[in-house]
Amino acid sequence: MAKRPAFSNLCKKIQEGKFVITGELEPKKILDLSKILHGAEEMKRMGKIVAANVTDGPQGDAYMSSLVPSYLVQEKVGLEAVWQVTVRDRNRVALFGDVTAGAVLGLKNILVLTGDHTALGDHKRARAVFDIDSTQFCEMLSIMIDQGTDYEGNEIVGGKIEMNYGCVANPNSNPREPEILKVGRKVEQGVDFIQTQTAFDVDDAKDFLKDLEQFNVPVLLGIFPLKSHGIAWYFDNYIPGVSVPKDLLKALKKAEKDNKGDKKGKYAAIDKINIEFFEPFMKEIKKSTKAAGIHCMAVEYERLFDRLLKDF
Amino acid sequence: MIITEQKDLNEIYELIKPYNKILIAGCDGCCQPPRSLNEAKVLGQLLELKARTEGKELKWKAITVLRQCDDRIAATTCRPFTEEYEAILTLACGLGVVMMNQVIENILTFPAQNSHFGGVQNSGENFYIEYCETCGDCIIGETGGVCPRAGCAKHLSNGPCGGMVDGMCEVGGYTKPCAWIDIWKRLKKFNRLDLFKKYRGPRDYRPATSPGYKQIYKEYTNEEEKKEEKE
Numbered sequence: 001m002a003k004r005p006a007f008s009n010l011c012k013k014i015q016e017g018k019f020v021i022t023g024e025l026e027p028k029k030i031l032d033l034s035k036i037l038h039g040a041e042e043m044k045r046m047g048k049i050v051a052a053n054v055t056d057g058p059q060g061d062a063y064m065s066s067l068v069p070s071y072l073v074q075e076k077v078g079l080e081a082v083w084q085v086t087v088r089d090r091n092r093v094a095l096f097g098d099v100t101a102g103a104v105l106g107l108k109n110i111l112v113l114t115g116d117h118t119a120l121g122d123h124k125r126a127r128a129v130f131d132i133d134s135t136q137f138c139e140m141l142s143i144m145i146d147q148g149t150d151y152e153g154n155e156i157v158g159g160k161i162e163m164n165y166g167c168v169a170n171p172n173s174n175p176r177e178p179e180i181l182k183v184g185r186k187v188e189q190g191v192d193f194i195q196t197q198t199a200f201d202v203d204d205a206k207d208f209l210k211d212l213e214q215f216n217v218p219v220l221l222g223i224f225p226l227k228s229h230g231i232a233w234y235f236d237n238y239i240p241g242v243s244v245p246k247d248l249l250k251a252l253k254k255a256e257k258d259n260k261g262d263k264k265g266k267y268a269a270i271d272k273i274n275i276e277f278f279e280p281f282m283k284e285i286k287k288s289t290k291a292a293g294i295h296c297m298a299v300e301y302e303r304l305f306d307r308l309l310k311d312f
Numbered sequence: 313m314i315i316t317e318q319k320d321l322n323e324i325y326e327l328i329k330p331y332n333k334i335l336i337a338g339c340d341g342c343c344q345p346p347r348s349l350n351e352a353k354v355l356g357q358l359l360e361l362k363a364r365t366e367g368k369e370l371k372w373k374a375i376t377v378l379r380q381c382d383d384r385i386a387a388t389t390c391r392p393f394t395e396e397y398e399a400i401l402t403l404a405c406g407l408g409v410v411m412m413n414q415v416i417e418n419i420l421t422f423p424a425q426n427s428h429f430g431g432v433q434n435s436g437e438n439f440y441i442e443y444c445e446t447c448g449d450c451i452i453g454e455t456g457g458v459c460p461r462a463g464c465a466k467h468l469s470n471g472p473c474g475g476m477v478d479g480m481c482e483v484g485g486y487t488k489p490c491a492w493i494d495i496w497k498r499l500k501k502f503n504r505l506d507l508f509k510k511y512r513g514p515r516d517y518r519p520a521t522s523p524g525y526k527q528i529y530k531e532y533t534n535e536e537e538k539k540e541e542k543e
Contacts, residue, residue, distance in 0.1 A: 135470035182471065185510075
């Protein structure tokens, strides 16, 4: 398949061969987006983050839809959004509706996800949709972008949608072979980039990236800086397949204990732990793999970026 | 077999509370666990006791039907009793409840069961399991005999998803195997990973959704068989 043009800055930068960094913003159960926009401004200010992912109901919780926050991040802050869309809550009709609406709002990147099941979220009695799966959504987007029709071949008045889209891959997947084969199916549908779930083990991550090289698609490896011991613990226990190194958990716990009552000291100690862990990690990935960049899921932890990204 | 579970006794009692004389009909069909004459009798006794605690005399008779989902069998077995009784309580699956309501026109039939799924019996582990959700569009020829529609919580056609950890599913707290890992193992074992790699397009939901009840023309009838015999 001929390479799709880069419609988004993210894909342009990747095509130029730059090592790109993306951030992450998480609209939760809120009406006030000031925190999200502030986070985006911080990322924009540094000038090192190309785009920010805007999540779509992670962990299956009922959160604000990612469409409008993605638009506002672009419109008000001027930072490009990677609009995350799951197939959990919308059938193919609603997905078409949202994607065309996003195109009109000027969104240029979509990240396709299956989505955590509603059984894990805060509306456990809800009926999950999953009308099409993430691979089929990839096919649908390729049709909308490359052919300018809906999934059934009906013409979109106004032509083709100018967007790039990516899929996800999980470096923590065990067994790994079916995960790689599944990514292969998605790549066949024409994805422009891959962003991965968070990795903590550098050797494992390198292996995984090696496995993905066969697909010849730019991969942004996911990392998750740990803002607090509580978040690290939650991630370790509740995010499928992710296990935080025990040493890191211990160090964070100690940092919080040693700096009880001293907010500044606590922040400094936690930041130091993260920098010491992730900076060499990122440098190693940049140096010795073919990764196109890093997807840094430092949600509401933008203060780390200045120091973490100073050499990128 | 249709896997059912008896409703809570209080719920059943509330359904039949307005009536003084009820017919309790077991079903000898595929309903599992068995809900036949004995189970109908036990239920009758429990309801009678429950009624007595409320100062009411409940009259009941227990019978059983070969298959309540067969209109002729249901009608011929139950019609003789319907003048004498005010309501029917059935231990059949939902199909039996509907069929009885259709063929017994002068009184209402109430369910004593919740119907869960068409399933198989795993005697070794003492489970009933839903291996097929009768979707009307079978793809297990491509998935090593494991159904991703019945077996995958997200009904994925191209799994596994990111919610799989060590071969287990995120739904239910990693206590059940990921159907897509089972599919991968089966296809790998038989050297058919070509089927695993294959992209499966969006499902056509039309066989699963029709206006009102789904219907399929029943080609085979007893009349035709008799006609052929005569010829």
